Amino acid sequence: MSIPLSPSHPGRIRAWVLAARPQTLPAAVTPVVVGSAAALATGSFRWGPFIAALVAALLIQIGTNLANDYFDFRKGADTEERLGPTRVTQAGLLAPETVRNGMIATFGAAALIGVYLIVVGGWPILVIGVLSIAAGVLYTGGPWPLGYHGLGDLFTFIFFGIIAVTATAYLHAGTVPPLAWAASAPVAMLVTAIIVVNNLRDIATDRRASKRTLAVMIGARATRAEYALLVVGAFLAPPLLWIGGLTGPWVLLAWLAAPLAIAPLRTMLTAEGRALNPALKGTARLHLIFGLLLALGMVV
Known part of the structure; x- marks a missing residue:
């Protein structure tokens, strides 16, 4: 049953906040911070590119969230059986066309900021920006999502x-230092782990909607193993960065985030369905704190 939206202005504001899914936005912040830290550690940092990259990343994340909201509803993947956080289109809080227009406007704003970033970084940033926006739309949209x-x-x-971290470093330095390439791996692992939680939770409903996520294809047991490998792999990265001579021992500060991994890991290994939602929030928090500590460790 759709939830009627109050015609009052505050109601629409709350609906747009839900649509933007603010709990996912740290996934956009972390790569920019880590990429900037890698550039700073190698002698390059500029405030202009940092702020512009951060805002553009947030807009691309929000645009992707709106695209997922709109296209999953249109394709029938979001129904009354949905187990995850509220999707405003499925819930009737905003009209599908309204969400679609919001998606277009958000990606358009990201593209406008991208003009400045292209001036700073040249054609590689143009290519990366176009591909990033395309990936945000084609994740759930298009003829072959x-x-x-x-x-x-x-x-x-x-x-x-990988691209979010290395492109940020490139904007600062005009090249991608080896540290940025290496530091992008654990960031990529943990942001992917967030998606894995989401897909494990939705295996049953996705299967019924013919949405063949990797979790649907490989099954729950292998998906749980994938999550564990991604989280463990991320924590193996800091000592390898140090041993490889790319940064100093302070990079091990990232291990202070290890306690935050315990609850999501336990939940992922034992829970099903809606009970996995706490693991989704926990993994997003782990991604942010790990990334901030990793960045701090690289510049100390």
Whole structure:
């Protein structure tokens, strides 16, 4: 049953906040912070590119959230059986066309900021920006949506992890230092882990909607193993950065985030369905805190 939206202005504001899914926004902040820290550690940092990259990343994340809200509803993946956080289109809080227009406007704003970033970074940033926006739309939209064909995990790893970190470093330095490449791996692992929680929770409903996520394709047991490997792999990265001579021992500060991994890991290994929602929030928090500590460790 759709939830009627109050015609009052505050009601619409709350609906747009829900649509933007603020709990997901740290996933956009962390790569920019880590990429900037890698640049600073190698002698390059500029405030202009940092702020512009941060705002553009947030807008792309919000645009992707709106795209998922709109396209999953249109394709029938979001129904009354939905187990995750409220989707405003499915819940009737905003009309589908309104969410679609919001998506277009948000990606358009990101593109406008991208003009400045292209001036700073040149054609590589143009290519990355176009591909990033395209990935945000095509994750659930288009004739062959990536998330419906088992490619969501891979594209999240690449675009919201590897590319987000290395492109940020490139904006500062005009090149990508080895530290940025290496530091992008754990960031990519943890942001992908967020998607894995989401997909494990929704295996049953996604299967009924013919949404073939990687979790649907490989099953719950392998999906739980994937999550564990991603989280453990992220924590193996800091000592490897130190041993490899890319940064100093302070990078081990990232291990202070380890206690935050315990509850999500336990939940992922034992829970099902809606009971996995706390693991979603916990993994997003882990991604942010780990990333901030990793960035601090690289610049100390």
